Amino acid sequence: MTFTAHINVMPLKELLDPQGKAVMSGLKNLGISNVHDVRIGKHITLQIDAATKEEAKQLAENACQKLLANQVMESFEVNIQ
């Protein structure tokens, strides 16, 4: 079966995200107020051939740990569909 892994990679909460900060000031300039924090990460999708959903999840998590996220500075979450 083919599964789709939806992966979100985000900068760790305790780290400053300059990209998010720059975008937040852009939103303010547009008059979109009430936004008090912007953080920017990556969304990655993988098409995975696997026997079960669990196997697909394991495979995606392994990919995240080894390459897709750098856990010194990023966290990740995996959703399989």
Added chain:
Amino acid sequence: MKFGVVTFPGSNCDHDMIDSLRKDLGQEVIELWHKDKDLSMFSKEDCIVIPGGFSYGDYLRCGAIARFSPMMQSVIEFANKGGRVIGVCNGFQILCEAGLLPGALLRNANQQFVCKNIFLKSENTAASITKDVTGRPLMIPVAHGEGRYYADDATLEQLFANNQVLFRYCDEFGNIVDTANPNGAIRNIAGICNKERNVFGMMPHPERATSNVLGNTDGQLIFQSLINNN
């Protein structure tokens, strides 16, 4: 001793490095291509250089893809056997991504690509690259958008306890102050080495400061220390 300088797709400081080592420091340099693997002509006292640039277009993260190149597999093996490796700028990022150095380089805190001269203070004389770098702070250029060194508290504690911090950003008098920090690096860290002191990484570009014509030869002191203490 001799140097080997690796070129990846997207490297753009490789020829500055080769020129500096050959012409300004009079060293033998072998040019290495990312698709090759052979490092048999190098021995432990030699030094492989991973230069600056934007290897593999900085895809995914700076340095994340370069570590899979055939040449990097040989460089990792060379380093694990005790051979000396130095990464400058993107080279530093690659060495962190390859797991040869602890920590990571994040986007500059000030939201800017920083390209200017900064001052560096060598932290200790334990490593061959800093052994002869004592006295006044060195003026060396930086040019990066992702140079904010970061490591968690436990790693930082170890880095300082083991004398693995090589260089810190300082003002022209050698004071380690926030205003002298070009990128928000934690504790003003500009360069580090591994525990075994054979793998070095630094954001500033010493190869851009080795020629009288360019008006600054402070970078020579760093390379000369590496050469003298093999």
